[in-house]
Amino acid sequence: IFSASSSARNSRRTSILSSAMPPKRRAAASKSTKQSKRSRDEQGNTELNAGKGLAVGVSALWSDGELVVDGRMTQEGFAKLCNKLGVDELSFEAFYFTYMLCPTVDDISVVCCSKTALLRSLEALGCQNVTDLPTRLRSKRESLQQHYNTTEFGPFWRWLFDVGRAISALNIDAPPGAVRSVPLAEGLLFTEALLSTWPLLPKLKTFCETMHKQPFTKDLWLQLGRFVHLTSIGVISLDLRGYDDNEAGGGTAWPCMIDDFVEWCQSNAA
Secondary structure (H helix, E strand, O other), X not given: OOOHHHHHHHHOOOOHHHHOOOHHHHHHHHHHHHHOOOOHHHXXXXXXXXXXXXXXXXXXXXXXXXXXXXXXXXXXXXXHHHHHHOOOOOOHHHHHHHHHHOOOOOOOOEEEOOHHHHHHHHHHOOOOOHHHHHHHHHHHHHHHHHHOOOOOHHHHHHHHHXXXXXXXXXXXXXXXXXXXXXXHHHHHHHHHHHOOOOOOHHHHHHHHHHHXXXXXXXXXXXXXXXXXXXHHXXXXXXXXXXXXXXXXXXXXHOOHHHHHHHHHHHHHHO
C-alpha cells in the first residue's frame, strides 16, 4: 500500500477540493502545514505504527504534523493521507472517505475535526488496521456501484452536490447559501469518479459538454442520481426504452435536461 510507485503517482495528483481553493488561501494553508512538519524519521515511524492495530495507527496518523494541524485535518492533510495510503485523490474511494469523515459540509477546507471521528469512520468500514482502508473503500465502491441504490448511494450523491456548491462559493468569495448550482466541469469530474461503471456515462459527458453546457442544479443532480439507479436495475433499459413508463415515474417527472439527453441518445442510435 505504501509503495513508492503509488506515492509518486499520487503526489502528482491534486485533490479537486484543495485545488479549488483560491491561491491566497491555498498558499496560507500550505505555509501553515510546512511549519508543522515533522522530521523524516518521525514520518517513517507514523507509517510503521499504522500497521500495529487500528487505535495505534489512528493515534500515529493524528500526531503527524503533515496530516493534522491545530487539531484538524485540512484538505491538504487529507491529500497527503491519500498519498500515504495509495488512494487516488480524485477517486470514488477518496470522496467516500471524505463523506464518512465529514457528512455535513460546514467548512469545505476541513475534512476531519477529531481523532475520534477518524477512528469511528475506519471502524465503520470494518478496518482492523489503518492499512486496511484502501481495500475496504474498494469493497464499498463495488457494492454501491452495483445498483447505485437510493438508500445508501443517494445520500452520498446528494452530499457531493453540496461539496461542489461549497467549492463554487469559495472560489467567488460568496456565502455558501448564495450558490445554487455546481459548475459543469466540477460536476462532470464528480460523475466520472462516482459513476465510473455506469454504461451511459460516456454519452452523458459528451451530451453535457457539447449540447447542454449548463451547470447542475440541485433538482437536476438528484434526478440524475435516480435516473442512474433506474437504468442500473433495468426499470429503464440501457437503450432507454421504458423511459416514459409509469414505473419509471413517467416522462413528466424528469427534468428537461434528462428528457433532452434521452432524445439525443435515441436520435444518435437511430
